[in-house]
Amino acid sequence: MAERHEFVIVGSGGGGGTIAWLLAKAGHDVLLLEQGPDFAGNNRDSSKAFDPNMHDEFRFRLQKPDPKRRRRGDYNTFLARDTDPAATPFNGGWTASVLGGGSVLWGTWSFRALPIDFKLKTHFEATGQLKGPNGLEQSGYTVVDWPLQYSEMLPYFSVAEALLGVSGDRAAVNESIRVSDWYQRFKGESYWGSEKEWFPTDPYPLGAYTRTPVGEFCFRAYESMGPSWKAFPTPMAIVQPGSDGLSTRKALADSLAKQNGGLTGGIWDLKADELWSDRIRDACNMCGYCGEYLCWGRTGPKWGTQDTTLRELANSKNATIRTNAKAIEVIFDEKSKRATGVAYLDVTNPDDPKLECVDADFVIVSCGAVQTARLLLLSGPSAGLGNSSDQLGAYATFHMFGLSVRATLDQRFQGLLHGELGPTGNTSTFATYFMKDGAGDTWIKGGHLTSAAKKNPMEDAVNSILGSPPKVGVDILTQMQTANRQLEVRLTADDLPMKDNRVTLDPDYVDEYGIPVARISRKKGSNENNVDRVGLDYMTRAFADFKKKGVMSDPLQLKAILNLVGDHQMGTCRMGDDPNASVVNRFCRLHDAENVFVVDSSFMPSGLGLNPMVTTVANALRVGTHIVNSLRKGEVPGRV
Amino acid sequence: MLRACLGQRNAALKDPAWQRAVLIEVGENRNPNNAYTVEQAKAAVDAFLKLIPA
Numbered sequence: 001m002a003e004r005h006e007f008v009i010v011g012s013g014g015g016g017g018t019i020a021w022l023l024a025k026a027g028h029d030v031l032l033l034e035q036g037p038d039f040a041g042n043n044r045d046s047s048k049a050f051d052p053n054m055h056d057e058f059r060f061r062l063q064k065p066d067p068k069r070r071r072r073g074d075y076n077t078f079l080a081r082d083t084d085p086a087a088t089p090f091n092g093g094w095t096a097s098v099l100g101g102g103s104v105l106w107g108t109w110s111f112r113a114l115p116i117d118f119k120l121k122t123h124f125e126a127t128g129q130l131k132g133p134n135g136l137e138q139s140g141y142t143v144v145d146w147p148l149q150y151s152e153m154l155p156y157f158s159v160a161e162a163l164l165g166v167s168g169d170r171a172a173v174n175e176s177i178r179v180s181d182w183y184q185r186f187k188g189e190s191y192w193g194s195e196k197e198w199f200p201t202d203p204y205p206l207g208a209y210t211r212t213p214v215g216e217f218c219f220r221a222y223e224s225m226g227p228s229w230k231a232f233p234t235p236m237a238i239v240q241p242g243s244d245g246l247s248t249r250k251a252l253a254d255s256l257a258k259q260n261g262g263l264t265g266g267i268w269d270l271k272a273d274e275l276w277s278d279r280i281r282d283a284c285n286m287c288g289y290c291g292e293y294l295c296w297g298r299t300g301p302k303w304g305t306q307d308t309t310l311r312e313l314a315n316s317k318n319a320t321i322r323t324n325a326k327a328i329e330v331i332f333d334e335k336s337k338r339a340t341g342v343a344y345l346d347v348t349n350p351d352d353p354k355l356e357c358v359d360a361d362f363v364i365v366s367c368g369a370v371q372t373a374r375l376l377l378l379s380g381p382s383a384g385l386g387n388s389s390d391q392l393g394a395y396a397t398f399h400m401f402g403l404s405v406r407a408t409l410d411q412r413f414q415g416l417l418h419g420e421l422g423p424t425g426n427t428s429t430f431a432t433y434f435m436k437d438g439a440g441d442t443w444i445k446g447g448h449l450t451s452a453a454k455k456n457p458m459e460d461a462v463n464s465i466l467g468s469p470p471k472v473g474v475d476i477l478t479q480m481q482t483a484n485r486q487l488e489v490r491l492t493a494d495d496l497p498m499k500d501n502r503v504t505l506d507p508d509y510v511d512e513y514g515i516p517v518a519r520i521s522r523k524k525g526s527n528e529n530n531v532d533r534v535g536l537d538y539m540t541r542a543f544a545d546f547k548k549k550g551v552m553s554d555p556l557q558l559k560a561i562l563n564l565v566g567d568h569q570m571g572t573c574r575m576g577d578d579p580n581a582s583v584v585n586r587f588c589r590l591h592d593a594e595n596v597f598v599v600d601s602s603f604m605p606s607g608l609g610l611n612p613m614v615t616t617v618a619n620a621l622r623v624g625t626h627i628v629n630s631l632r633k634g635e636v637p638g639r640v
Numbered sequence: 641m642l643r644a645c646l647g648q649r650n651a652a653l654k655d656p657a658w659q660r661a662v663l664i665e666v667g668e669n670r671n672p673n674n675a676y677t678v679e680q681a682k683a684a685v686d687a688f689l690k691l692i693p694a
């Protein structure tokens with residue numbers, strides 16, 4: 001008799017790891033499949049509060065494949081549309097293939113989607129940018145509003161911030177939005193949203209993360225632009241340094257107490273001590289190995305599902321977490337239009353994979369937008385599961401990674417920038433969320449702007465050796481010294497959705513088990529070219545005052561890199577009310593299958609101008625609550 | 641060789657200063673086992689700001 005579970009969840013990151021916790025807390029029987037190993041559990045010495053084994057630049061930055069990002073033999077292919085003659089294998093497009101998925105590697109910038117992100121079509125229609133000969137539609141974009149009201153997400157944003165343990169200064173974030181030129185320009189529009197939606201008043205669970213020299217420099221650069229550019233400490237899902245640590249139980253209790261009845265049913269009627277253990281997450285000790293590294297703290301100072309929601313499930317009788325389980329098909333019964341289970345390869349020994357099948361009442365997919373699309377395309381009818389309208393994989397957006405301006409400080413700052421102190425992305429502004437293009441009243445969608453500094457000395461050395469011309473000897477040292485004085489401002493800008501920017505199955509390339517890999521096809525359209533141009537101008541002007549004072553040399557402008565496709569993966573399973581124009585409905589259930597849900601960031605109809613993690617976690621909480629409430633009422637979850 | 645020179649996993653040299661010799665040369669403080677306090681971060685900001693013209 002086949003193994004059977006009520007819910008089989010594929011993927012353990014922000015979406016899958018969150019909904020697994022919620023469903024198990026509600027008493028449902030859950031099996032969580034993760035293709036990667038429990039990397040932190042296997043490599044971190046649990047007898048140490050902080051284990052420097054996680055600080056290994058060679059292993060985590062230079063070794064290929066990066067052992068935490070993708071499994072041996074895994075790769076995607078990339079096609080630059082209108083440019084490349086054929087798709088070729090590349091290293092990008094992976095979040096992480098370890099327990100916790102992308103949630104263990106992200107930079108922790110913890111922003112809610114802004115109200116306007118749910119209404120971009122309405123906005124562009126109102127500003128005359130959507131239609132007409134030079135409009136976005138004519139240029140190949142399909143911009144839509146989200147089928148949700150922003151108010152429906154608000155309570156889940158608050159709970160998500162509690163789960164993540166966000167450190168931040170809410171008033172400063174609000175102020176940065178409120179005084180911006182774009183907010184002042186559009187705040188009176190009828191579609192714009194309420195003050196309550198734009199400016200939440202509840203504080204973050206913890207105070208702001210400490211500012212470092214990198215952040216201080218950018219803080220002053222932003223504010224040199226005038227009163228409409230307000231800087232603020234980037235809200236981060238890292239326990240505030242110097243604090244007493246974070247009780248997630250208390251943070252949840254505080255959040256739920258503020259809901260005023262906004263959250264009922266589901267697990268939200270449970271008491272806080274029934275929701276969460278008394279575990280405390282230790283304060284961050286500012287080691288500086290964030291982002292591309294797994295946190296070295298035993299208690300998870302940096303949020304990831306493996307140290308939080310999944311750890312809470314470790315001793316649960318109704319939840320099973322299975323690592324090294326690489327899903328290869330959602331098994332679908334055409335007659336009943338229902339999934340019956342999931343087939344996966346047990347790759348504990350990658351040289352001896354074992355095919356396993358597990359039956360399920362419900363299947364929830366959360367593998368990241370690229371691998372979720374791949375898995376669904378490998379499943380069901382020949383065109384793929386959920387693809388009856390040729391929408392699956394389409395409208396992929398990845399943000400405009402690489403779009404930045406780099407400052408190289410004068411030699412007197414050698415050794416003083418201290419990029420090793422904590423995460424360098426600690427200072428942001430919202431002044432650039434929309435950017436004015438020219439002297440008229442044309443505004444293009446940008447994103448939030450954040451400080452950054454590269455801080456991997458071994459990688460700097462290798463890059464100088466591999467540079468053109470290659471550097472050796474003293475030249476390597478000089479190059480590393482220069483890198484030590486460099487910082488950047490980075491624009492997390494939206495790339496607007498185009499149908500043909502999409503994920504498909506590559507017809508030519510397979511992985512080491514003979515399974516077609518994902519092909520990512522992408523191009524920059526007129527909007528992205530405009531964002532490159534205007535964004536670089538905005539960022540360069542922010543450094544003008546420091547340039548004038550002789551603190552730095554001419555800033556280096558860096559456009560977005562088309563194939564720099566990484567952690568921010570959105571689209572591919574667009575949410576919408578119309579089955580002919582979307583893949584999942586408002587409850588993130590496939591239009592084509594009664595019992596298959598998608599809860600990673602692939603549901604997003606547009607890509608936000610900020611890190612999508614908080615919105616992904618909030619949405620997983622929303623969908624999970626809907627499922628629990630529906631089942632308790634004897635209704636079929638996912639039906640609109 | 642780079643890995644050894646840059647002090648990441650250099651077991652041959654006992655003295656931490658020698659393990660980090662190249663990093664010290666380039667003013668780089670990034671090392672396994674790093675840990676800092678809020679006060680150290682503030683001191684770093686203050687030292688940095690002293691060189692920024694008003």
